[in-house]
Amino acid sequence: EVQLEESGGGLIQPGGSLRLSCAASGFSVNSNYMSWVRQGPGRGLEWVSLIQGGDRTYYADSVKGRFTISRDKSKNTLYLQMNSLRVEDTAMYYCARVLPVDSYFGMDVWGPGTTVTVSS
Amino acid sequence: DIQMTQSPSSLSASVGDRVTITCRASQSISSYLSWYQQKPGKAPKLLIYAASTLQSGVPLRFSGSGSGTDFTLTITTLQPEDFATYYCQQSYSTPITFGQGTRLEIK
Numbered sequence: 001e002v003q004l005e006e007s008g009g010g011l012i013q014p015g016g017s018l019r020l021s022c023a024a025s026g027f028s029v030n031s032n033y034m035s036w037v038r039q040g041p042g043r044g045l046e047w048v049s050l051i052q053g054g055d056r057t058y059y060a061d062s063v064k065g066r067f068t069i070s071r072d073k074s075k076n077t078l079y080l081q082m083n084s085l086r087v088e089d090t091a092m093y094y095c096a097r098v099l100p101v102d103s104y105f106g107m108d109v110w111g112p113g114t115t116v117t118v119s120s
Numbered sequence: 121d122i123q124m125t126q127s128p129s130s131l132s133a134s135v136g137d138r139v140t141i142t143c144r145a146s147q148s149i150s151s152y153l154s155w156y157q158q159k160p161g162k163a164p165k166l167l168i169y170a171a172s173t174l175q176s177g178v179p180l181r182f183s184g185s186g187s188g189t190d191f192t193l194t195i196t197t198l199q200p201e202d203f204a205t206y207y208c209q210q211s212y213s214t215p216i217t218f219g220q221g222t223r224l225e226i227k
Contacts, residue, residue: 035216037164045156045164045207047216058214094163098211105211106154106169113163 002026002109004095009114016085016118022078022095022111030073033098035107036080038091038116046091049080050098063089085118092116122146122210126219132227137198141222143191143208152212155184155193158221159204167206168193200226 008020020036022029036048049069050058057069068081078095092115096107123146133139143153151171156164166175168184171191181196195202203226208219 044221045158045209045218047209047218050214050216060215099169103173104152104154104170105216106166106175107156107164107209108166108169108175110163110165 002097004097004109004111006093006095006111006114009093009116011117011119012085013120014085014087014118017081017083018085018116020080020082020093020095020114020116022080024076024078024097027097027109028073029071029076029078029097033100033105034069034071034078035096035098036069036078037094037096037107038089039094039113040088040091043091048093051078082116085116087118090116090118121215122149122213122217124208124210124217124219126206126208126222128222129220130223130225132225133198134227135198135200138194138196139198139224140195141193141206141208141224143186143193143219145189145191145210145212148188149210149212151187152210153184153186153191154209154211155182156207156209157202157204158207164207195224 003025035050066084092113094113097109099106153171155168158164172184206222
């Protein structure tokens, strides 16, 4: 079965760092485009980052320079390193598999999410 | 950045109704448009990709249409499990952007 499972969320003070993990099963994270999407409390969906084949990466302006997306082929896991965290980064963070270009990049598999709370 | 605007923001309907949600892009996105359903406390679920292609396992009462800047999601014969929030999303260019969501409520 194709699945994603996020972990690593928690309560962190402003300025702190967290690394989120997204373990995949049933497919290879290294062979697919992968993305992180977040949702603040009571808010809509906000795209955070994307990693392409060849490891080219893209970021929302709100996280550029602070967050880093990466993946480990041997562990079949996607990561999001989050530094210099701000109160406005508080959200549920989802990882998602991105369909290939001939499917116009829809996100077809999502994890249940992990909660990040940035507060003093 | 490409702005995605959904309408309406909320909608009340009854079981058995037909509903349509629209999504407008601030510039042409060809068919790089997906629709998602999200229920409270759950991850989004892909319904439609490439503007009109039904994701595997999604009931046939869901359909999508449009290209360029104007898109619609139609649900025929609403079922109790369809009451949720719906989002459109463009993947034509980064930053990927979502609409603000349409909350579909039971009348």
